[in-house]
Amino acid sequence: MLITDQDVAIAAAQAGAAVVRARYGASLTRFEKSAGDFATAADIEAENAILDVLRSARPEDAVTGEESGRTGASAAERMWLVDPLCGTLNYAVRNMLVAVNVALRTGSTVTVAASADPFADEVFWTDGTRAHVRRDGVDEQLRPSAESRLVDVNLDPPFPNAPRFRVVRLLADTGFVERFRPRVVSTTLAVAWVAAGRRAAYVTDGDLRDSVHFASGIALCRAAGCVVTGIEGQPLHTGVGGLVVAADHQTHAALLALLGNQLTPVR
Template sequence: MLISDEELAVTAARAGAAVVRAMYGASMARFGKSAGDFATAADIEAEKAVIDVIRTARPDDAVTGEESGRTGSDGADRMWLVDPLCGTLNYAARNMLVAVNVALRVGSGITAAASADPFSGEVFWTDGVHAYARRDGDDSDDERLVPSPDSRLVDVNLDPPFPNAPGFLAARLLADPGFVERFRPRVVSTTLAVAWVAAGRRAAYVTDGHLQDSVHFASGIALCQAAGCVVTGIRGQPLHTGAGGLVVAADHETHAALLALIGNMARLH
């Protein structure tokens, strides 16, 4: 029987998560990339596991992996985006806040995606229409993701690059009195936090950067869109246009409040 794209995304993400979990705590070499970024053996082995699952089921699809780059036909309409270990620095420091992200882009849209938490066993996934959480690998207990602003927790990505500086700098947002009065900041340093917005565990997520076809963000963005979050660029513009960036919020009120704070920051510079 042919596995569906969304089930393939879940299966591939879980395969990568199993590697990440098994290698956790081991001393491993770091492979330098750029600007202080690095990969570990766990990144590389997890990516191999993910891609093996995809290649077995969809040999004609193209794949872009964070570590191995693009493989497959240049003209392929179907492209898998693979981030085998989002939160490598966390992981190398023996911090369990990481994710394995797998997303399928067909044409210009993401039609299936999964973000796996290797240590909780949860997989957040979407078929491009609805978003769910699966626990312990049992699809009979899939739970629809429901965003909520109630936590007031807003995760902010502080990692470079910052293409919209000085008009927008995430660190300054955290110090804004209006932000402090309304929200509570969190800095998880993994895009697992984007999935948490879809799941109601974060009120919002904010990052700078150009995220088109990002292996880090494609899955989380798709989850949030399918769950009904408000998803725009950093200035409230359509995603992947203009200034870029990302503001994803559980509801319109939270989204509007964050855009106002970001707009004030820009006017001061």
């Protein structure tokens, strides 16, 4: 039986999500990575479960995992990007807002992706053209909507454009609070929520090219028809970088105008 790349991505994300669910609430060893950043035993076990699926189904492909780094042929055209537990700090303090992200980059394009919510038992997935959420084996098309007016912002470091730009300043903008309602989920599950119509938009700074955290959510939003750019409205992964993903053009334009108020001139 032929297994498609999207089936592999979904199966891998589900395998990681099963580990995350099973280990929830347990006493977990922490592995310090850098100041304020750490992995837990659940991150590592979930990544191993994902890698088992990928290596069994696609042994010739390369993989970049958040915890294990890059493996496979250096010249491989196909690269899987794996974030086994996005929201580790949330998870470590028993907050269920986390995601398991698996994406396949072929050449320069992410062609399939899956983001699993271990606790809602949902998998958001795309084959590059369609975007769906799977619940109990049933797929439902993702339909972006700005109706909620909820905008998620990422306040975690690094801040590559500081002091010129800090997304936290957006929260104090009177125009922002008049039109939108801020949320800080601290996991890229919120990016998938824009594709699903559960958030109006998402904003973050950073260089996100080949990011194991963001590749899946960006691919989902693009396939669902969201507006996806950098923080100055430029093509993604160019210029100052960052990410603005919005449910529609009107929301995107409003956010770019507000972000422009926060971008201090370069001296």
